[in-house]
Amino acid sequence: MKKQKLKIILVEDDVALGASILELLVLSDFDVYWLKNGIEALKHLQKNIPDVIISDLMMPGMGGEELFLKIRKNNKFKTVPLIMITANTDDDxxxxxxxxxxxxxxxxxxxxxxxxxxxxxxxxLKKNIEKKYAPDPFSKVTIKLSEKDFLTSVNEILVNYLKRKVDLYELSRQLFISKSTLDKRIRKLTNKNISQYIREFKLEYAVTLIHLGEKNIQYLVDETGFNSFSYFSTSFKSYLNVTPTDYIKSIEIEKNDKNLMIR
Structure with a gap:
């Protein structure tokens, strides 16, 4: 079977540079569609979802920053990576x-x-994240007597509820116990009520995504099914004593320090 090419949207207003990038990416076996500014790109993206978007930062009409903020509001593009091209060396x-x-x-x-x-x-990276956390459609939760297996079974079900509110009655039904029994067993094993356990399970998933390279906080909010950006941020800070933004920065600093040590 012929391997499907990665689809790339290139947004670059510099004709000479755009043509050069297009040619070299095509020669590297990518399927590339080139647009000259953010307005053209936004129209094209209404009917096309690429694997990656590469955009210049400064462009007439609509620049890369405005384009990025607009497409990230659409759920279709929450997981589409965007690489920004710029000549601006200002750290801010x-x-x-x-x-x-x-x-x-x-x-x-x-x-x-x-x-x-x-x-x-x-x-x-995107493929690895999707593969790591995609529920196995062929697996069935088996409830066993040990405490460890009970929590494992709870976690396996919660994976399917990451992006939405957990239905406690459905969770209890799948575990073959009542809602009150579920709460009692969780309290006994973890010293947490069921709501706290579920919230922290979702936050741990967000932490895992950050360590895998995810930096978009709104994406983390959507992937963990929190009701709002503010509720996610408050819960995150309460759980880890640091804001999501500062935690992401600390991970970046840690990675950079390790890279310097390797060099």
Whole structure:
């Protein structure tokens, strides 16, 4: 079976640079569609969902930042990585885009090999996250007598409720116990009520995503099924004594320190 090419949307107003990037990405076996500004890209994206979006930051009409913020409001594009291209070396500009949730940066002038590696790495990361947490449709929860197996069974069911509110009656039904018994057993095993246990289970999932490279806080909110950005942030800080933004920054610093040690 022929391998399907990765679909890339390139948004770049510089004709010479855009043509060069397009040619080199096509030669690297990517399926690339080139648009000249954010307005054109937004129209194209209404009917097309790529694997990766590569966008210049500064463009007439609609720049990369505005384009990114607009498409991230649409659930269809919550998991589509965006790599921003810029000639601006101002750290504040870069930090602002990263705080918005942009997945990666590439600075002009750049080596196309660097861009290709970043594309492949970011797509591989996305696939690994999806594979790691996709529920196995062929698995069945088996309730056993041991305490460890009970919590394992609870967790296996909760994975299916990550993006939405947990129905406690349905959870109890799948565990073959009453709602009150479920709460009592959770309290006995964890010293937490069922609501706290579920909330912290979802927060631990968010932490795992951060360690796998996810930086977009709104994406974390959506993936963990919290009612709002503010509720997620408050719960996160209460659980880890640090805001999501500061936690992500600390992980980035830790990774950079490790890379320096390796070098």
């Amino acid at each position: 500009i870069k930090f602002k885009q990263l705080e918005n949730g942009v997945n990666d940066f590439i600075m002009k002038p750049f080596n196309v090999k660097e861009l290709i590696f970043k594309i492949k790495n970011i797509v591989e």
